[in-house]
Structure formats: C-alpha cells, structure tokens
Amino acid sequence: MSKYIAVDIxxxxxxxxxxxxxxxILSRHKVKTGAHRGREAVLQTLYGVIDxxxxxxxxxxxxxxxxxxxxxxxxxxxxxxxxxNMNLSKLLEDRxxxxxxxxxxxxxxxxxxxxxxxxxxxxxxxxFVGTGLGxxxxxxxxxxxxRGAAAEIGHIPYKDNNILCGCGxxxxxxxxxxxxxxLHFIEKEQKRGVSSSLFECISPGQMFHTNDLYDAWxxxxxLAKKVIKRSVRALAVTLGTLNTLLHPELxxxxxxxxESFYEDICEELHNKMLSHTMPALSGGVRFVRCCLxxxxxxxxxxxLAKEAVDEPRL
Amino acid sequence: MSKYIAVDIxxxxxxxxxxxxxxxILSRHKVKTGAHRGREAVLQTLYGVIDxxxxxxxxxxxxxxxxxxxxxxxxxxxxxxxxxNMNLSKLLEDRxxxxxxxxxxxxxxxxxxxxxxxxxxxxxxxxFVGTGLGxxxxxxxxxxxxRGAAAEIGHIPYKDNNILCGCGxxxxxxxxxxxxxxLHFIEKEQKRGVSSSLFECISPGQMFHTNDLYDAWxxxxxLAKKVIKRSVRALAVTLGTLNTLLHPELxxxxxxxxESFYEDICEELHNKMLSHTMPALSGGVRFVRCCLxxxxxxxxxxxLAKEAVDEPRL
Numbered sequence: 001m002s003k004y005i006a007v008d009i010x011x012x013x014x015x016x017x018x019x020x021x022x023x024x025i026l027s028r029h030k031v032k033t034g035a036h037r038g039r040e041a042v043l044q045t046l047y048g049v050i051d052x053x054x055x056x057x058x059x060x061x062x063x064x065x066x067x068x069x070x071x072x073x074x075x076x077x078x079x080x081x082x083x084x085n086m087n088l089s090k091l092l093e094d095r096x097x098x099x100x101x102x103x104x105x106x107x108x109x110x111x112x113x114x115x116x117x118x119x120x121x122x123x124x125x126x127x128f129v130g131t132g133l134g135x136x137x138x139x140x141x142x143x144x145x146x147r148g149a150a151a152e153i154g155h156i157p158y159k160d161n162n163i164l165c166g167c168g169x170x171x172x173x174x175x176x177x178x179x180x181x182x183l184h185f186i187e188k189e190q191k192r193g194v195s196s197s198l199f200e201c202i203s204p205g206q207m208f209h210t211n212d213l214y215d216a217w218x219x220x221x222x223l224a225k226k227v228i229k230r231s232v233r234a235l236a237v238t239l240g241t242l243n244t245l246l247h248p249e250l251x252x253x254x255x256x257x258x259e260s261f262y263e264d265i266c267e268e269l270h271n272k273m274l275s276h277t278m279p280a281l282s283g284g285v286r287f288v289r290c291c292l293x294x295x296x297x298x299x300x301x302x303x304l305a306k307e308a309v310d311e312p313r314l
Numbered sequence: 315m316s317k318y319i320a321v322d323i324x325x326x327x328x329x330x331x332x333x334x335x336x337x338x339i340l341s342r343h344k345v346k347t348g349a350h351r352g353r354e355a356v357l358q359t360l361y362g363v364i365d366x367x368x369x370x371x372x373x374x375x376x377x378x379x380x381x382x383x384x385x386x387x388x389x390x391x392x393x394x395x396x397x398x399n400m401n402l403s404k405l406l407e408d409r410x411x412x413x414x415x416x417x418x419x420x421x422x423x424x425x426x427x428x429x430x431x432x433x434x435x436x437x438x439x440x441x442f443v444g445t446g447l448g449x450x451x452x453x454x455x456x457x458x459x460x461r462g463a464a465a466e467i468g469h470i471p472y473k474d475n476n477i478l479c480g481c482g483x484x485x486x487x488x489x490x491x492x493x494x495x496x497l498h499f500i501e502k503e504q505k506r507g508v509s510s511s512l513f514e515c516i517s518p519g520q521m522f523h524t525n526d527l528y529d530a531w532x533x534x535x536x537l538a539k540k541v542i543k544r545s546v547r548a549l550a551v552t553l554g555t556l557n558t559l560l561h562p563e564l565x566x567x568x569x570x571x572x573e574s575f576y577e578d579i580c581e582e583l584h585n586k587m588l589s590h591t592m593p594a595l596s597g598g599v600r601f602v603r604c605c606l607x608x609x610x611x612x613x614x615x616x617x618l619a620k621e622a623v624d625e626p627r628l
Contacts, residue, residue, distance in 0.1 A: 123460045146561030155592035156555045168593040241470045247460030278469035279482040
C-alpha cells in the first residue's frame with residue numbers, strides 16, 4: 001500500500017505526518033525549528049523529521065512553506081525560516097528519491113479543506129481569520145497561486161485608517177479584520193479611557209485569547225461588540241471585493257476567529273458581503289466553515305503529494 | 315482551408331467577421347441590433363449576419379455576449395440585448411451544425427489581445443478604461459470567468475464617495491476611474507463655479523470625447539489634471555488590489571482612456587499601483603498596452619472558436 005509524507009515547516013516547529021493511501025494519519029513527528037541556527041542546521045532538522053517517518057513504500061511528499069513557492073519546487077520567500085531562494089524540492093528529491101511538491105501553507109490549508117470535504121464547487125475561495133487575514137484560491141478545480149504568492153487577501157487596500165500593517169503598508173484589510181488589528185484597537189480604546197471587561201484578559205505585549213473576546217462579546221461588552229463589528233465590516237468589504245472580482249461558488253471560512261464566531265456571525269457577514277458585491281453578481285455563492293482545524297495544511301500537502309504521483313504533472 | 319466566424323452581439327449593432335486559419339479577417343458584416351424588437355426578431359437578425367458569412371468550410375464559431383455566460387454555452391444575463399436565460403449556443407449549433415462557443419465580450423477582448431500578441435506570461439489581467447472600467451483574467455493560460463461573470467474590476471468597493479454607480483452600488487472604482495465618473499465630476503465642478511476649458515467640450519447629457527480631455531490635460535487645464543489624477547488613483551488602488559490578490563505576471567491596459575493617455579501616465583500608474591500592493595509582492599509585474607483596438611473582442615472569439623475544434627474540450 002502506498003504512503004505519503006506531509007511536512008509543515010513553520011517558524012517555531014517542523015511537523016511531519018505519514019499518511020496512508022486513504023488519507024489517514026499513521027504517525028506524526030514534531031520538533032522545534034530552531035530557525036536562528038541558520039539554513040544548514042534547520043535543513044538537518046527537517047531531514048531528521050522525515051527520516052523518522054520515511055518508509056520504502058512512501059511514494060511522494062508534500063511540504064508546506066510559510067512563504068512564496070514557485071512552480072511547486074522553489075522557495076522564493078520564506079517568513080521566519082531561513083529557506084529563501086532555495087530549491088528545497090530538489091534537495092529532498094535527491095535525498096529521498098521520491099517526487100516532492102512544495103506549496104504555500106495557507107493555500108494548501110484551503111486545498112486540504114476543499115479536497116477533504118469533497119465539495120462539488122470548482123471555484124472556491126478560502127478565508128482564514130486569525131492573528132492576520134489569509135486566504136487561498138481554487139479556480140477551475142486547481143490551486144491558483146499566480147506568480148507564487150496570490151491570495152494575500154488580508155493585504156488589499158481597505159481604508160485610510162492610518163494603521164501600519166505588518167506588511168509595511170497602511171490600511172490593509174488585516175489591520176481591522178484580524179486579531180493583531182483587534183488588539184491594536186482594544187489598546188487604543190483602553191488609552192482613551194473606555195471601560196471593558198476585555199482589559200482583564202489582555203497583558204501588555206501579548207495576544208489575547210479568542211475565547212476571552214468571544215465571552216465578552218456574548219455578554220454584550222460594548223468594546224467587544226465594537227471590535228467584532230469593525231472586523232465584520234472589513235471582512236465584508238474583502239469578501240465583497242473577492243466575490244465581485246472572482247465570482248466564486250463557495251467561500252470556506254476558517255481560522256481561530258471564525259472557529260469561535262462562525263455560527264454567530266456568518267449570516268450577518270454573508271448579507272454584508274452582498275452589500276459590497278456588484279448587485280448583478282450577488283446571488284448563489286455559498287459559505288461553509290472549515291472542519292480540519294490545524295490539520296488542514298498537512299491534509300492539503302498530502303493531496304498535493306498524492307496527486308503528484310497519481311496524476312503526474314508534466 | 316478551415317474558416318471561423320466570430321460574432322460580436324452588442325446593444326446597438328451585431329458585427330460578424332469571417333476569419334481564415336491564420337486569423338486574418340476575410341469579410342465583415344454589420345447590422346443594427348434593434349434590441350427593442352424582442353428576442354425572436356434579434357435572433358433572426360443574428361442568423362442573417364451569420365448566413366451572410368457562412369461557408370461550408372467554417373469549422374466553428376465564437377460569439378461575444380455583453381453579459382454573463384455559463385460554461386461557454388448559456389447566456390445567463392445580458393445587457394441591452396434580449397437574450398437572457400437562453401441556450402444560444404445550442405440554437406446556433408442546431409442551425410449551423412458546427413461547435414459554437416460563447417464568451418463575455420470584455421473577457422474575450424483580453425483573451426484576444428493576449429493570444430494575438432503571443433505573450434509568454436500565463437497569469438494575465440486585462441484592464442479596459444473607457445466609459446466604465448472593465449477587465450478580464452487569464453490564469454494558468456486559460457480564460458477565467460468563475461461562475462460566469464468574474465473580472466468586474468470596475469465594481470470593487472473603492473471609496474465612500476457617495477457616488478451612485480450604474481451597477482446600483484455606491485463608491486465602485488468605476489465611479490472615479492471611468493468616463494461616466496469623470497463626467498459626473500466635471501459637471502459637479504462646473505456647478506461649483508470653477509473655470510476650465512473642458513466646459514467648452516461638453517454638452518448636457520452627452521459623453522465628452524477623450525481627445526478633448528487629453529488636449530485640455532496636455533495644456534495644463536487644472537480641472538482636467540484633477541480628473542485624471544482622480545482616475546489614476548482609483549486605477550492604482552484597483553490594480554494594487556488585483557496585484558496583491560492575484561499576483562499576475564502581466565497587465566494589459568486598454569480602452570479609450572488608455573489609448574489616449576497610456577504613454578503619459580503608465581509609469582506613474584505603475585508606481586502608484588505598487589504603493590497599493592503588498593510590498594513583498596511588488597516586484598516583477600509588467601505593463602503593456604492593448605494593440606487590437608475594436609478588433610480585440612472578435613479576435614478573442616476567433617481564438618475561442620479555433621481552439622474549440624483544435625483542442626476539443628470534453
């Protein structure tokens with residue numbers, strides 16, 4: 001029976017998983033990335049993770065990269081891991097003698113959700129609302145990445161709000177939709193002297209827990225309500241933009257914020273999205289929520305690996 | 315030798331063209347649409363145009379629709395022509411016994427420009443700035459239309475400017491980028507009492523000529539400069555959004571406004587677009603201008619027709 005390895009290379013940890021033919025995870029192996037040690041040391045750590053899982057019936061591997069991948073082979077940019085400008089695929093193929101496909105971590109998480117659930121829709125947009133706002137595109141049933149980094153949905157121009165985004169620009173959608181933007185707003189309101197139960201849950205320099213925000217919101221805390229209203233509006237404009245531009249059939253919504261708030265806000269978000277969509281195009285798009293949690297990415301990498309040998313790309 | 319027919323169905327006229335195998339136009343036939351006469355009459359007029367051009371060696375046809383097309387066969391929505399919810403492809407295939415492919419007029423114009431010029435880039439965005447702001451997407455070397463109406467780039471949420479767009483929403487990019495938006499602004503400034511040589515060129519209820527705007531702009535007319543600055547900003551935000559979302563390799567710019575202003579503004583537009591693009595993605599995208607003028611659409615329809623028989627879609 002064929003097996004496949006999926007590896008998630010992150011800034012803090014490298015997580016490898018061994019899949020059987022049916023997509024079941026047979027074993028996992030996780031180690032710290034130790035990115036500060038430099039490229040060669042991280043590469044040896046990566047080899048160690050794969051060596052632990054590798055068996056003779058492994059047919060191919062899929063690797064998640066937190067950055068820009070070209071042609072499924074080459075790491076062009078990489079956040080927090082010293083693998084920039086590196087033909088990682090070739091290194092791994094030379095060592096393990098099986099096909100190795102790389103993909104952007106967020107795009108592959110969307111792909112994993114889509115393939116796993118078996119949705120019939122072929123034009124699909126994944127939206128992850130967590131610390132930031134990320135996404136992935138499936139067009140005509142295939143992952144779309146453009147020149148390698150498409151679907152940076154959190155970084156479209158949103159508003160002249162004078163808030164500096166982590167990307168270096170001012171006013172990206174992420175500055176109001178994601179948790180970093182929310183925290184920034186909460187701290188600003190705290191300085192202004194408003195009162196809120198949220199302040200009990202935040203410590204200087206630390207990210208709050210989404211559950212705390214959710215509880216405050218459920219209890220009607222005015223600041224929590226303001227924070228979510230602001231995020232929903234930024235999401236609605238972003239989704240309206242995507243809907244008008246790409247006319248998709250399905251939005252898959254996930255990430256920590258969506259995991260907590262989806263049931264409560266999805267109808268409002270859908271309606272608000274339509275008000276920011278070209279009216280003639282507003283019918284018919286469907287919302288679903290993610291269901292794989294943290295396994296979405298490696299599941300996408302597993303499908304990528306499996307398809308590389310099942311349906312070879314020339 | 316094989317021949318192909320391309321037909322452009324517009325609100326005012328129906329224009330048919332007979333192409334040879336090399337993409338040369340052998341003959342054209344044009345009649346008034348007479349859309350007010352209803353579906354059956356317009357259909358007979360369409361048959362008349364095709365009958366005039368049809369020969370036994372016509373292998374296939376491509377038809378431009380000013381609206382939403384599903385699966386290259388079905389007209390779902392149609393502006394100014396009474397062909398909504400109609401399997402036009404089947405009607406024409408039954409009558410002429412050759413494959414008939416339909417496509418959105420703007421998307422096919424982009425496709426025509428791309429195929430005709432033979433660009434190597436496979437991820438391409440076409441942008442037409444004229445009366446409105448339209449576009450088309452080519453992803454992985456194929457026309458992308460999503461559920462049929464993708465690339466409505468003029469109708470993404472742009473600004474809370476309180477200007478009602480023709481689509482029914484407020485503040486679409488088109489309300490500042492295209493000529494309808496420009497005219498609205500010029501008339502508003504006229505009412506405010508500013509002075510401008512532009513007022514000599516506009517008549518109430520009539521669209522101005524782009525050449526008149528260009529001449530005033532070249533002569534340094536302050537209002538003309540304001541109008542173009544405003545349009546360039548709306549275009550830059552739109553292109554920055556597209557660049558961040560879709561990470562394309564090539565933008566093809568056309569339409570009446572671009573035909574006049576391209577050489578003068580393309581560098582400024584490119585730089586401004588980059589300032590509205592996620593910084594990490596800003597390198598490498600190329601601008602080119604359209605070169606087929608009014609023939610872009612039928613050229614795209616010709617390629618669509620030709621490919622339908624050269625490379626049959628299953």
